[in-house]
Amino acid sequence: MTAKLNPPQPEPSLDSLPYWESLKAGVFALQRCTACREWQFPPLDTCRHCAGSLSLQTVSGRGTIYTFIINHRPSAPGFDELLPYPVALVAPEEAPHLHIPGRIVGAANEDIAIGRSVMAEVVDHPGGEWKVPVFRIIAT
Amino acid sequence: MAANDPMVVGIGRSPYSRNSGRTTASLAVEACRSAIADAGMDLSEVDGIVEFNVGDSVGSLNVAYALGLPGLRMPVDIQNGGNVVTLAVALACMAVQSGKCKSVLVYRSLNSRSGQRIGTYTGNLNIGGDDQYGAPHGYMAPGQWFAMYCRRYMHEFGTTYEDLGRIAITTRAHAGKNEAAIMREPITMEQYLASRWIYDPFRLFDCALEADGACAILVTSRARARNLQQVPVQMLDEETFMGRHPDSWEDMGHLFSARAAPPLWERTGLKPADMDFACIYDCFTFTTIGVIEDYGFCEKGGAGEYYASGKATYGGDCVINPHGGLLSEAYIHGMNHHFEAVLQLRHQAGERQVKDAKVALVTAGTGPFGGGLIYARA
The missing domain is CATH 2.40.50.840 (OB fold (Dihydrolipoamide Acetyltransferase, E2P))
Incomplete structure (x- = not known):
């Protein structure tokens, strides 16, 4: 194994893509529920606490x-x-x-x-x- | 006592090695045939198989076919690791108890040393799913996840490197009396502390001995067990608790076992002091510490002293891993713990026999996911 290898690349899902796109723009942001205000990581489609909708919020x-x-x-x-x-x-x-x-x-x-x-x-x-x-x- | 109580009536295994030179199918079939022969049962009575794998093994239907069965009434293939071993056994027992099946094999077959080995790679990787967040940081192997738990545990309960070493040393000493164990040479604390770092706080001797091999048990009803050739071993009860990815577990000072232990003790009316020995899933030395403390064999933070004072070995309170465990016998993903438990409860363990062994705890898994069950000599 002589060729220099790269570190693993993330392979985002539809649910995690916004998190990675935000990082790509230089912004560290986490998901927060717009209804119950709970924070979540890793990213999901909906809030695991109340099934509410999630938005990325800069931390x-x-x-x-x-x-x-x-x-x-x-x-x-x-x-x-x-x-x-x-x-x-x-x-x-x-x-x-x-x-x-x-x-x-x-x-x-x-x-x-x-x-x-x-x-x-x-x-x-x-x-x-x-x-x-x-x-x-x-x-x- | 009921006619349909689930009993382990046969145990079988292939040789354990570092390079089997065989397929997982070949290994699994040898272990299953051996378990059936050990029981003295006719192959045609087997109508269910439960196995677990992480994409590295042969499925239940292929094993059934290779054994010469026309098919199965209950093929169960669980996509998971050593955290589901007791659950796999419990599923087999439930099938027997409910009448769904007459006799069920449970096996695990893997070439975890020569074949698909944890934490190895040959080129660039793209990682999705749960590991997409850690893998870009060079963090994606189970040993890394549970080293994280271990560090946190040391911080909260004062567990030391020497405490970890005591688990490795005692477990190795037990393996010395087991001809099937791959590593039988005793180790000292000096050797332990001098062994190379893998993922600090884990050194080489903290990690399971990756190996090739297969192990199987055969479960049937109490009624059927009466006319078989071995002393049957009853599976009294089982409790599993599984969370998701290890990083998501909020309190790493308490493992799955903090949730799985209380219901098991409560339902069976048993307690740690009733256990003649225990086969604790020991993928890492730390796992044994966290699990026996959660199950109440000693106080939180007390496992090092429990081992240091000889309570975990012959002449102490409860012999833990008399076969040498995953650390020194072989990493057969915890299925080998069931082989040993049954052998001990049948009083067939030779020079490492735990005297008058009647009841034992067997656990599976670590971190956020695992389980435990209790076997009793019928």
Whole structure:
């Protein structure tokens, strides 16, 4: 395997396409119910709490690290040069019961801890047209 | 006691290996034939098969055909992993209890080492469905999901790397007395801590031993079991709870087992202290910790001490995974736990026999999805 591989590309469904299109425009937004005001992730067609209609709402990008791992073994193409790399599940401040997966960037692995505050950044995703949210540790 | 109580009357398996050189169909047929022969039943009495797979195995109808059956009254193929093992067994038992079927095989067959291996790839990938959000971050393997749970659990309950190591060490020690286990050499805490990182907090010895093989059990009614050749083992009750993708589970300090355990104990009137041994689904060391704590074998955060003080082994409270589990016997996706439970309850486990074993808990799954059942020597 000598050719450099790209990281996996998302393959959106009709329900998740607006989320990915929003990221592509540089905006990190999550679904919120227009009726009961509950936040949802991952995207669905209708609200799982009240069956109401959903709209994408821009979020602050601030959140906390709910949990994280340090990947030492390649488990997807395109990450060999980043090993060992951290991935976290981030609880957004607007909806702390949700868990958004994303890489932590700009921090030494030893400095990553549960409960630390992070800010989302929408960055180009190599190998295609999509963008993804990554998270940077910020002062609380 | 009823004539239609569901009983496991036969167990069978193929050899477990790292490279079977055989198809999953060949492995499944060997395990099923072996279970039928073990029971002393005529093949023609089998009218149902339940199996589960993740797109990596042979279906029930192909196995029925290869066994020489004209067809089945109940072919069930569950598209899911080790979280549905006890549910698969429960479906077989329900079919027998209701009279839908006379005798039902449950099998799992996979080449999880030499064939379709978790977390491997050969080229670029496009990922839809549940993993479209994590995969672009290099996050899509079950070991990664449950390492996330483990980290959170360590944060909430003070579980340590050494606690994880104690599970690996004890489980390996048990495998030393199991000739079917792939890994039988004892390991020390030093070796555990020196083993390479996979997904921190998981090291190599925290992860299930991916393997090739098949395992099967045969279920029939108490009435039919009377004239078969083995001591029957009754499936007393089963409880499953399944949530969706692991990332969506809100409280990673409590696994499926926090929901599946209470109804099982309540309905059966049994408690952890009544279990002579337990076969806990141990895809990772952490799974054993979270699950035995949720089932109440010890307090939350207490599993490390439970193992350290010898309560999880011979001479303790409850021998956990006497066969060496998925960590050291083989990753036959939890079906091998049922083989071991029945063998122990029939008092046929040789030098690793748990003395006077009468009742056992067997679990399946981790994170947001799994189940547990109780077997009793009839």
